[in-house]
Amino acid sequence: MRFLRSMLPQSARRVFVHALRVSLFAAIILLIHQRFAGSSLPSTTPSPIRLDDVVRLLPDAASLGAANGDGSRSVDDPQQNSIGYVLQTSPQSDHIVGFSGPTNVLVAFNPDDVISGIEILSSGDTREHLDEVRQSEAFLSSFDGMHRDEVANSPHVDAVSGATLTSLAISESIIHRLGGAKSSLRFSQPLTLAEMQTFFPTADRTELDADQSRWDVFSGSRLIGRVIRSSPATDNIVGYQGPSDTLIGLDLDGHVVGFTVGQSYDNEPYVGYLREDDYFRKTFNGLSLDELATADLAAMQVEGVSGATMTSHAVAEGMVVAAQERVRAAQQKTPDAKSFSLTANDVGTLLVIAAAVVIGFTSLRANKRVRIAFQLVLVCYLGLTTGNLLSQAMVVGWAKHGVPWRNAAGLAMLAIAALACPIFTKRNLYCSHLCPHGAVQQLVKGRIGYQLKWSRSVSKVLHIIPALLLAWCLVVGIAGLSFSLVDIEPFDAYLFPIAGWATVAIAVLGIVASLFVPMAYCRFGCPTGRLLEYLRFNAKSDRWTVRDWIATGYLILAIGLWFA
Structure with a gap:
């Protein structure tokens, strides 16, 4: 600082030192951000599959064939005999996000379409969660020996403790890449009668409809309402720290009678704030599913719950997306999701x-x-x-x-x-x-x-x-x-x-x-x-x-x- 005093006038020195001071603060903020935010993978062109990655899964691999129509590549041994094939989950599964980003996984098959192993190629998820998954031999080998059709039709549900969102997203990515229907591994528990009674206190039994997305609620033999859940359509809508499963109650005319937050990966006590806020939970009451699917949250001046703004807005946006999914609207994005608006x-x-x-x-x-x-x-x-x-x-x-x-x-x-x-x-x-x-x-x-x-x-x-x-x-x-x-x-x-x-x-x-x-x-x-x-x-x-x-x-x- 003595050097600066001798070289710079006081006004310039003041600006320089103050800039250093602000830079210290900015550097700390950047470190915190980098500690938790991974850079997302591109969702357009997959990275080339390297032979070195394949050898770890198929040790006899000597060469790779050209890419097939589905993006897979055949694998040959030194004698040019086929020993299987490999494919990667990106870009088809890049929309499936774990804690903070998608993960690209290499999947190896033998000639009989049976999985020989999986390998994580790259990821936009946080380093710590990814390390937990990489260190879990049980998870990485849990797909071994499963036929391709078995994986697609029987969702894999094991998760890695301490990296639940990341590991479940990896499983969902593999299932989606192999042609399986996207089911939610993050919110796999069926709804309970007690949850239905949140909307319909006299309910005594429920029936799940054929497409596994709506519950009919009965009191005795009388149908009294229906309940839908936002998952899996909203599994990638993150509030403060993670996604939430929202349950939406509908009367017999298809109008919303209320909603509540079910299982959530978001922070407590923020989720608790939403469950306790009666006013917020009545925000969409009276809307039909069609009206909810086309709802403009900014125009409706939907206010978040004080103290849990990010969580409550994520839940509100998730309800719109869930309604869009239910009525099979063409557009699957929340309206005006990228626009800046003021309440x-x-x-x-x-x-x-x-x-x-x-x-x-x-x-x-x-x-x-x-x-x-x-x-x-x-x-x-x-x-x-x-x-x-x-x-x-x-x-x-x-x-x-x-x-x-x-x-x-x-x-x-x-x-x-x-x-x-x-x-x-x-x-x-x-x-x-x-x-x-x-x-x-x-x-x-x-x-x-x-x-x-x-x-x-x-x-x-x-x-x-x-x-x-x-x-x-x-x-x-x-x-x-x-x-x-x-x-x-x-x-x-x-x-x-x-x-x-x-x-x-x-x-x-x-x-x-x-x-x-x-x-x-x-x-x-x-x-x-x-x-x-x-x-x-x-x-x-x-x-x-x-x-x-x-x-x-x-x-x-x-x-x-x-x-x-």
Whole structure:
């Protein structure tokens, strides 16, 4: 840094050092993303089959014949005698996604159409799940000795513990490539009578129809309704972390009477939020299957469940796709799936952001009445109504899986404003003018006469807490621990009907503490605020401080965990 001071003027040095600071943050986000997101395989032209790969499955292989009409290639021994043939699952099965991508599998057959072995050629799935599958000899050999027709007509259901989605997707890919009907291995359990009674309480028996996709529900001898499930049509629609099987109840006229989430690979407690939200589960009530199949979710202003936006939007989209599959519509994609649209809450959030910019960057911020009125808007609208608050759980989740522009546009715009303002304008607009929890603390600040004071040394110790929480978030994000990061911050408490006890306790304690110590949680407990403050461009940005060395340590920790 002394070299920079001697070579660059202060203004240029400030920009350079600040760019390094932002780069540290970006590098950590990229590491988390690369840790979980595999690059998808191309779905147009399969990779050439190499003889070396074939030899591992058919040791006597000496040469490969030309590709046949179905993409298979014959295999000959050194004497030019046929010893079988091989084919790969790509590109025909590239639409079948495991945890994060499709997998291309080489399948070897003997001359009698019996499988001799399988080999994973390449994959867009996450490395850790793929390693679990590769290390499972039981799974890789489980197809050995099965006739081609047997595989296609009798779906293979074994899964690898710790890599369930990946291994089941591989099985589905092989079945699909061999001409078998696409059945769901991920949601293979039949529906129970108790699940039917969710929609029809008097139900006492069910019958599965001929095409295995609809259940007729009876009370005694009387038909009272029907139930369809979204799987397997929606097995590749992923919410926060995985697909969900949605059950849709229909009356005798074919109109929706409700839906519920069955088995799911998505994160708890998000799936639980959906099951407990009666309003969301009545979203499509009264629609016929034809109307549901052509539903435009943006035009209907379908709102997600606060705290589980990605999961709930995936379920809603899955219902449209399931309806399309049921009525055999020509188009199998969710309408407007790639278009960017704004819901009413997204527009409301954008207006709040615009108001915060106007207030925060003008003299209005000194107007007490304006400030208090806007703080109440933040608490009531952003907090209690939309639940749009930034958190480390959100940061880590988006780093892993990408920003859900289509499912949570309002929250995405809030995140952009929160990051862009401190980086480019020297103002931490989110903490001062956009955070509902910060607004509550500002409203209670100084409301009682007694104020707690402590020494500077105690303050320094307390200031370490957000830094330690950030380190823990990094460990959870990179290592993929099952710990729920919503439990270390108070923000889910604004969704109090579904909030956990830990986040409620932190919220209450933070507000109570702010009665005695101004902005107590913001100063001594908030990792998100500490991150934004670190990214803030200021007059001292030309200096490489202790905070920067700590951030460098975070990056080193992230790299170590990534390789570990």
